Amino acid sequence: xxxxxxxxxxxxxxxxxxxxxxxxxxxxxxxxxxxxxxxxxxxxxxxxxxxxxxxxxxxxxxxxxxxxxxxxxxxxxxxxxxxxxxxxxxxxxxxxxxxxxxxxxxxxxxxxxxxxxxxxxxxxxxxxxxxxxxxxxxxxxxxxxxxxxxxxxxxxxxxxxxxxxxxxxxxxxxxxxxxxxxxxxxxxxxxxxxxxxxxxxxxxxxxxxxxxxxxxxxxxxxxxxx
Amino acid sequence: xxxxxxxxxxxxxxxxxxxxxxxxxxxxxxxxxxxxxxxxxxxxxxxxxxxxxxxxxxxxxxxxxxxxxxxxxxxxxxxxxxxxxxxxxxxxxxxxxxxxxxxxxxxxxxxxxxxxxxx
Numbered sequence: 329x330x331x332x333x334x335x336x337x338x339x340x341x342x343x344x345x346x347x348x349x350x351x352x353x354x355x356x357x358x359x360x361x362x363x364x365x366x367x368x369x370x371x372x373x374x375x376x377x378x379x380x381x382x383x384x385x386x387x388x389x390x391x392x393x394x395x396x397x398x399x400x401x402x403x404x405x406x407x408x409x410x411x412x413x414x415x416x417x418x419x420x421x422x423x424x425x426x427x428x429x430x431x432x433x434x435x436x437x438x439x440x441x442x443x444x445x446x447x448x449x450x451x452x453x454x455x456x457x458x459x460x461x462x463x464x465x466x467x468x469x470x471x472x473x474x475x476x477x478x479x480x481x482x483x484x485x486x487x488x489x490x491x492x493x494x495x496x497x498x499x500x501x502x503x504x505x506x507x508x509x510x511x512x513x514x515x516x517x518x519x520x521x522x523x524x525x526x527x528x529x530x531x532x533x534x535x536x537x538x539x540x541x542x543x544x545x546x547x548x549x550x551x552x553x554x
Numbered sequence: 555x556x557x558x559x560x561x562x563x564x565x566x567x568x569x570x571x572x573x574x575x576x577x578x579x580x581x582x583x584x585x586x587x588x589x590x591x592x593x594x595x596x597x598x599x600x601x602x603x604x605x606x607x608x609x610x611x612x613x614x615x616x617x618x619x620x621x622x623x624x625x626x627x628x629x630x631x632x633x634x635x636x637x638x639x640x641x642x643x644x645x646x647x648x649x650x651x652x653x654x655x656x657x658x659x660x661x662x663x664x665x666x667x668x669x670x671x672x673x
Contacts, residue, residue: 539559
């Protein structure tokens with residue numbers, strides 16, 4: 329079942345990002361969104377999250393069921409983690425405080441810690457924790473991995489699998505493809521402003537015997553030479 | 555289990571469970587991990603595990619209980635039959651490949667003998 333099937337054209341005041349690009353997203357899949365710097369990964373997520381004024385037609389998901397994690401979110405630094413979580417619990421009907429506290433513990437973060445005392449990686453974890461603590465239908469996660477250490481990556485993937493069911497769709501934009509490729513069923517590859525390819529990750533592995541990361545490198549090198 | 559990112563995860567997982575059953579590591583009628591647990595252990599997409607379970611179920615190697623989840627086939631006989639079919643299928647594929655090298659059966663059996671350390 330498709331939740332999105334659309335053709336997008338979008339531009340910022342002085343930059344064309346997408347021109348007549350077809351995009352199709354199926355329900356219940358985990359997508360990896362990949363592409364080179366500045367190709368429009370974050371923009372695509374912002375469009376899907378309806379932060380940019382663009383009317384995507386969503387099926388099976390309503391706007392309140394989108395959980396979006398921007399790549400550069402900054403919280404009020406004087407707040408404590410627990411206050412922030414309680415704030416979300418009070419203001420978001422689908423926020424699960426239990427889920428958040430459970431994983432906060434796994435990440436070994438102290439709820440009483442002030443946000444300004446957190447390291448970059450810990451702040452990233454907090455963003456991510458809040459994004460996944462919402463019980464949504466469409467999760468849009470923008471570059472979750474920089475600054476996060478390897479063991480925390482693992483918890484991070486567990487969280488996604490724990491959240492996953494057949495009605496939920498995840499789109500994860502990242503450069504660290506190898507961290508995520510086992511988890512993803514499809515990858516959306518932004519080639520240029522006119523093409524977004526949607527490929528099954530297992531098909532890449534079995535037809536060309538390359539990991540998604542190696543495949544991506546091959547393809548993008550070719551695009552550059554063209 | 556170590557997953558090779560250059561090969562189909564689906565095939566690797568199916569073989570992994572298959573070999574556990576063939577080798578007796580997973581006993582007849584023993585319970586398999588739930589789809590979610592398996593996905594968490596191996597850190598792979600739950601849909602892939604589901605597809606693997608479905609294919610193994612179609613082959614009769616495992617069965618699905620409506621509430622308790624998936625179990626290994628109770629019949630040793632079915633497992634052995636499945637194992638032989640699997641092995642002969644794989645060998646067939648390999649022999650087709652070898653045919654391209656223009657090699658005789660005698661030569662192949664000789665190499666196999668050597669590999670097994672026979673004199």
